[in-house]
Amino acid sequence: MLKNDLILRAARGEKVERIPVWLMRQAGRVLPEYRKVREQVKDFVTFVKTPELAAEVTIQPVDIFGVDAAIIFSDILVIPEAMGLPYKMIEAKGPWFEKTVKTEKDVERLRVACGDDLNYVTDAIKLVKKELNGKVPLIGFSGAPWTIFAYMIEGSGSKTFSQAKKMLYTNPKLSHTLLQKITDSTINYLKAQIISGADLIQIFDSWAGILSPEQYNEFSLKYISQICNAITTVPKIVFAKDAFFARKEMSKINCDVIGLDWTMDISESRKLIGENKTLQGNADPCLLYADFAVIKSETEKMLRSFGNHRYIANLGHGLYPDTNKNSVKFFVDTVKEFRF
Amino acid sequence: MLKNDLILRAARGEKVERIPVWLMRQAGRVLPEYRKVREQVKDFVTFVKTPELAAEVTIQPVDIFGVDAAIIFSDILVIPEAMGLPYKMIEAKGPWFEKTVKTEKDVERLRVACGDDLNYVTDAIKLVKKELNGKVPLIGFSGAPWTIFAYMIEGSGSKTFSQAKKMLYTNPKLSHTLLQKITDSTINYLKAQIISGADLIQIFDSWAGILSPEQYNEFSLKYISQICNAITTVPKIVFAKDAFFARKEMSKINCDVIGLDWTMDISESRKLIGENKTLQGNADPCLLYADFAVIKSETEKMLRSFGNHRYIANLGHGLYPDTNKNSVKFFVDTVKEFRF
Numbered sequence: 001m002l003k004n005d006l007i008l009r010a011a012r013g014e015k016v017e018r019i020p021v022w023l024m025r026q027a028g029r030v031l032p033e034y035r036k037v038r039e040q041v042k043d044f045v046t047f048v049k050t051p052e053l054a055a056e057v058t059i060q061p062v063d064i065f066g067v068d069a070a071i072i073f074s075d076i077l078v079i080p081e082a083m084g085l086p087y088k089m090i091e092a093k094g095p096w097f098e099k100t101v102k103t104e105k106d107v108e109r110l111r112v113a114c115g116d117d118l119n120y121v122t123d124a125i126k127l128v129k130k131e132l133n134g135k136v137p138l139i140g141f142s143g144a145p146w147t148i149f150a151y152m153i154e155g156s157g158s159k160t161f162s163q164a165k166k167m168l169y170t171n172p173k174l175s176h177t178l179l180q181k182i183t184d185s186t187i188n189y190l191k192a193q194i195i196s197g198a199d200l201i202q203i204f205d206s207w208a209g210i211l212s213p214e215q216y217n218e219f220s221l222k223y224i225s226q227i228c229n230a231i232t233t234v235p236k237i238v239f240a241k242d243a244f245f246a247r248k249e250m251s252k253i254n255c256d257v258i259g260l261d262w263t264m265d266i267s268e269s270r271k272l273i274g275e276n277k278t279l280q281g282n283a284d285p286c287l288l289y290a291d292f293a294v295i296k297s298e299t300e301k302m303l304r305s306f307g308n309h310r311y312i313a314n315l316g317h318g319l320y321p322d323t324n325k326n327s328v329k330f331f332v333d334t335v336k337e338f339r340f
Numbered sequence: 341m342l343k344n345d346l347i348l349r350a351a352r353g354e355k356v357e358r359i360p361v362w363l364m365r366q367a368g369r370v371l372p373e374y375r376k377v378r379e380q381v382k383d384f385v386t387f388v389k390t391p392e393l394a395a396e397v398t399i400q401p402v403d404i405f406g407v408d409a410a411i412i413f414s415d416i417l418v419i420p421e422a423m424g425l426p427y428k429m430i431e432a433k434g435p436w437f438e439k440t441v442k443t444e445k446d447v448e449r450l451r452v453a454c455g456d457d458l459n460y461v462t463d464a465i466k467l468v469k470k471e472l473n474g475k476v477p478l479i480g481f482s483g484a485p486w487t488i489f490a491y492m493i494e495g496s497g498s499k500t501f502s503q504a505k506k507m508l509y510t511n512p513k514l515s516h517t518l519l520q521k522i523t524d525s526t527i528n529y530l531k532a533q534i535i536s537g538a539d540l541i542q543i544f545d546s547w548a549g550i551l552s553p554e555q556y557n558e559f560s561l562k563y564i565s566q567i568c569n570a571i572t573t574v575p576k577i578v579f580a581k582d583a584f585f586a587r588k589e590m591s592k593i594n595c596d597v598i599g600l601d602w603t604m605d606i607s608e609s610r611k612l613i614g615e616n617k618t619l620q621g622n623a624d625p626c627l628l629y630a631d632f633a634v635i636k637s638e639t640e641k642m643l644r645s646f647g648n649h650r651y652i653a654n655l656g657h658g659l660y661p662d663t664n665k666n667s668v669k670f671f672v673d674t675v676k677e678f679r680f
Binding site: 159160162165166168169170209210211212213242244245262263264265284285286287289290291294317320322 | 499500502505506508509510549550551552553582584585602603604605624625626627629630631634657660662
């Protein structure tokens with residue numbers, strides 16, 4: 001049914017004719033086409049909750065950049081919202097929660113979200129699948145429980161997330177209770193995305209890198225592993241930004257693809273992770289500021305290092321909003337035209 | 341002349357009776373005594389430029405926590421200021437530069453700072469040395485050229501420092517010219533600190549972790565190495581936050597001590613760095629939020645992992661301002677009372 005299933009085959013370790021490519025945050029401010037649609041609804045959370053618009057901007061980068069997958073336009077913070085903790089997105093500031101989680105009572109009060117709570121996402125997925133008509137696969141996603149936990153405790157973005165980490169140190173039991181609730185919600189949510197048509201899923205652990213290796217195993221990887229065990233029908237990508245220390249441990253969980261950022265040496269990562277996972281990444285988003293000759297040579301160097309088996313080309317983080325659209329297209333074309 | 345030279349001996353790889361300890365950002369908001377002095381001058385940059393007050397808050401943690409070294413109270417951004425790029429510290433926001441560096445002309449216009457430009461720092465050092473009267477050594481410091489460069493281009497703090505990195509990608513030649521000017525200024529500055537009495541120096545590379553390993557070698561480590569080669573009379577500590585990928589390369593430069601953060605496994609770091617450097621670190625500042633029993637057990641676990649040779653106990657980052665003063669004291673005491 002899918003006309004282009006390169007990413008699914010690469011994820012499963014099957015042979016591919018060429019390296020597949022998509023970009024984190026490919027649907028977003030880098031596209032004037034996105035900004036035009038985005039203008040129709042002032043409030044970001046309302047925008048996320050409008051399936052027709054979310055579907056429209058999900059498809060834009062497939063048409064404009066020619067990437068090998070769409071990723072549903074949404075936000076990782078829809079989960080706290082569905083659990084009873086609404087948030088606002090403040091321009092140039094980031095997310096902000098009016099209430100945060102502090103006590104046992106606060107955790108008790110939160111409910112485990114079910115798929116129906118997030119109908120606006122699954123509705124958008126259905127619209128996208130219909131519109132794509134098998135052109136490329138659609139990626140569903142969620143935040144990793146630790147990253148969601150971090151926002152729910154901290155109440156906003158932070159350089160250190162020191163309040164969230166304080167909870168781990170002062171009340172590990174309550175931390176685990178909350179992490180489990182988030183995990184159960186996330187499993188329900190991802191299953192609903194898959195039922196609605198998501199062909200693979202990615203778990204984003206944006207704040208993985210601020211934990212110690214031991215804490216990461218106990219408070220993050222354990223829950224990511226639960227999610228990976230619960231999702232059995234589609235390939236699973238785990239991207240734990242900055243968690244260089246967890247690469248070996250991550251190779252043991254039940255996922256198909258591990259995302260790398262640009263600080264992680266490619267051959268060292270392959271050695272740590274082994275041959276049984278597909279790797280994804282890892283160009284520095286800032287490379288796309290360079291002129292085309294540099295983009296080409298650095299991208300080809302990266303592709304050669306990863307090799308043509310078990311690899312999906314991507315950036316090592318989301319696209320930065322001020323990136324030139326043509327440079328993004330050139331990066332995608334460079335990958336697609338490359339042959340070993 | 342020094343009554344306590346534990347840190348100097350540990351830095352040089354000599355035998356010590358017990359593990360020495362100091363804390364990054366030990367002079368600062370965690371102390372009510374600091375906040376009281378700080379209130380006397382509203383503007384942060386003016387405060388930094390007042391030697392009597394800088395000296396007073398430098399000595400406070402020696403008296404209150406009983407740490408084995410003082411570190412001169414100052415700011416890494418005094419270097420851009422001395423080169424012709426003034427900044428303001430905006431409450432709850434961080435540093436902000438009215439002018440940033442964009443063009444070749446902007447770089448040409450900057451001057452290489454000499455020691456005299458920073459008399460307010462060297463005056464503070466002289467006052468501290470007199471007041472300390474040999475009680476403990478005094479640490480001088482500077483930012484690493486890359487970190488200073490990052491602020492000079494970006495003009496403020498940033499999660500990604502994408503504008504600074506853009507300069508590396510689009511104009512490596514100009515980047516090197518600016519980095520060299522910063523390096524020359526920093527060498528002059530550190531030499532002036534040493535002449536005035538600094539007993540050892542630390543180079544802070546706060547934004548090391550956002551570069552790729554290759555870029556780090558080219559645009560940061562190269563210049564840190566120049567500084568280490570130029571400073572020959574006192575021990576040198578290099579702390580490159582989040583630069584896990586550079587540990588092996590750092591073992592080759594002419595420094596005495598390498599700082600680690602809490603994401604870096606201790607025994608792996610020792611293996612990568614070898615036996616010829618002293619290691620410093622690496623407790624998570626958030627550990628100090630925990631109750632005393634947890635602080636004690638985690639700290640002792642860390643001390644045992646590092647071992648009693650070529651080691652200086654510290655945190656893996658600066659103290660967070662909302663840390664309880666008594667917990668800081670308890671951490672210091674735990675190190676000082678520990679015996680193998």
